[in-house]
Amino acid sequence: MLATPVVAVERTNATIKGQKAVVFKWRDSAGRFRSVALKREGAGNSGHGGYAIRMTYNYLDSTGAKRTVTADAPKDDGFGYFVSHERYRKFTDGESNTIAGKIFGKDDSPLGRGFAVTGRVGADGKKFKSYRFKTVYPRYGAKAPGGIDDNTGDDQPPLGLSQSLFQLYELPVTITWSFQDGRDHPRIQTVVDLSRIPGPDLVSFDLRGPYGKLDFNAGSGAITRVVWGDAAYHFTTTSPTLTRNSTWTWNAANDESRYTALIAGQFEMGLFEPQPVAGTKINDGFAFGRGQTDATHDAAGAGCGGQALPCDWEWPYQSAQYELPYDNPNGVTTSEKIAWGSTAYYGMSLGSTYDGTRSVPFNGFPTNRKLSYSVCVVLGQTVAGSLTRFDASGGGDYNCARVD
Template structure:
C-alpha cells in the first residue's frame, strides 16, 4: 500500500504518559454548539475527546451526533470539527430500487411518493438517555424514529436477478410508510483509544418480512479531520478483500486494487488526508460480520482487470459508485472531471439493500453469503469503532482491523 508515515505517529509510540482511570462527561459549548463532551486517556496515555451535540437547549436543528473529535500527540491537540450544520454519527438508510410493473427501476419513496428515499438522520429529533456512568466507562443512547416505505402485502425476490417477483404496482394504496425506531449508543472507556458506536434498528412496527427493503449506512456524516481544506489522498476499506487506490489524490481515474483477501481481519472503511486518518472498524472478524455486503462487479479485481464501462460506469477507472461497500468519496468526486479530486470528508458504513426481506442469502459478486434480513427478535444490531488519528504505513484503520483482540476499542455494556 502506498502511504505516508506521520512523524507524530512515530512519536506517540515512544512517548507514553500515565493513564488516568477516568472518563469525564462535561456540558460544554464548542464552536457555538452545546454538547456533552466525553474525554478519556487512550491506550498510549494521551487524551481524547468526543463532543456530542445536545438535542434542544438552544441548539439549531437536532442533536445526537458528534460535532468534534480530538486527540493529543507530541504535536499538540489535533481536532476534527464538523462543517456548519453537519457532524458525524447519525443514521441514514437507502431504500432498495424496486422493479415496477411499468418496467421502471426506482425506490418506492421516489417513484410513488416523490420524496427522498434516504433522509439524513440528523434532521430527526432524538431522545437522549444516559447509560453506564462508571468512573472509567460511560455510555449514552440517542433514540429516533426513521421511516421506510414498503408494500402493504409481502412480496418476493427473483433469486437470479435480485429484483421483485412479482413486480410491484403503481397505485399509492399498495404502499405504506412504516416507522423504524433506531438507537445509536456511544461507549467510551478509559485506556481504550477508540469509542464504540452501536446501531440498533427495530423492525417490530412492520407487519413482517418482505414489506420493506433497505440498506444500512449508519454511522454517517462529516468531520473535517485533516486540519484544512486538503484533497482526500486515499480511500481504503476491507470487506471480503482489501481495497486501496494506489495513486494520490483519489480521482475517478485512480488506479486501485481490491483483490487482497481480508483474511483473519475485520471490516473497515477509512479516508486519509494530510497525514491523518478517519475510519470505522467493525470489532469482529469479517467472517462473523453482523452485516452482509451488497453486490459489486469489481470485488476481487484491480483497475487492470476490471472493465468499468462494461459494469455500467463508463468514463472512470474506479468501481461504480453504487457498488462500493461503504459510502465515502464515490459521490463526492466531480463527475465532470475524471481527474479531479475532492476535499469532502464524508464517511459512512454500508450493507446489502435487502434488510427487511426474508431471503436466505445474498450475492456479493464473488459468492453467495448466508443472510438474515429479518431476525426473529426483529432487531438488527451492529457495532463499529470510530477511528481518528495519525496515518501510519499500511493504514491506521487497516492495522486495527488486522490486529484483532479488543481492537483497542471501548467495550459495550
C-alpha cells in the first residue's frame, strides 16, 4: 500500500480551544512544520473571526532536540486584524481631539476583531495557498474638505463643533494571509478601500493592522527588548529588560526594510515589510526622538517627562509602549501586543509628510483609491541583533510567502 503523499501546504478545518478555525500547515526553510489557525466567522464561534488564534513553530534547543512552541492567543483576542486611529484634529475652540471622540463620543480606533468578516479561499495550489477576509471599518470625517497648516500639521482652518459638519464613512478592508512551502514567514496583505469617501481631505487616519497578541514564547516571561526599523533609522533598547527607564538608541541609519519586533528571553515575534525602505508603501509618523539616543532625547520637552523611552505616541509602530505600567517606571510587561504603524495623514491630499528629521513624499489618497501594503510575520528563536531585522535585511524573497 502506497503511503499518503505529504501536501506541501495543507489546509484543514479544526477546533482550537473551542473555536472553529481554518488551519494552514507547511514546512519552512529548515524543513520543519509550522502552522497558522485563522478563526472563522460564525460556525458557532463567539464574537467575530478573521484573525489568527494560534501559530506553531519548531526550533532546536541547546542540545539539538526539536521543540515545538504553540503560540496561542489570549482569551477573546488574536493577531492579524485591522486597526486604525483617527488623527487628532484642531477645533475652533482650540482643543485637539479626534472627530469620533470630541463630536460623537465614540472610540476613534475600534478593534477590527469586533466587526463581522466574510472569509473565502484564495489561491489553492499545492505549494502556495491563501485565505482572504473582508470587513468594513468605520472612520469619522468631515463632510467638506479642509486644509493643513504646513508648519504645524494642524487643520487650517480649524474644524467646527457641530455634528452636522461630520459623518461616518465606511472603509472596506481586505486582509489576505499567504502561506508558501519552504518559506518561514506567512505574509499578510492589507488593502484599505477609499472608494466610499467622496474625495481627499475628509478623513485622516493611520494604519496599524495587522494588530493583536499571541503568546509567542509559550510562557509568561517579560519583554526583554524592543527593536524596530523605520524608513530612516534602527531602534533598539539596550537595557536587560524593557521598562519605561530603558536606555536606547535610534540613530543608526536603516537602508534595509521597515520592521518591528518584541523579544522575550530567547524568543521573538516580529513584522517586516518585504521590500527596501526606498520603496516602502508606508510613511512614518512624526517623532522627536528619531535620529537620537536616550542621552540626547528630551522626553520632558517632547511632552512625556518621567520616562527614558521615547513618548508612547512617538513610536512608529504600536508595540509594548502602552502595555508598560504607568505608575512604575521600572516595571516590566508580559503583554505581547504587536502591530504595524504609519503617519496619521492617510485620506489627505498632502504631497509630503514630516517625520521629525525630513520631509518624505506622500500619497495618502491614491487615484485608484486603494491603500495596499504587505508585512511578513516572524516567529522563532531570536538571534543577536534580532531575527526579524536579519530577515528584513535579506533582500530577494525575504524568506516570506509571495503575495497572492
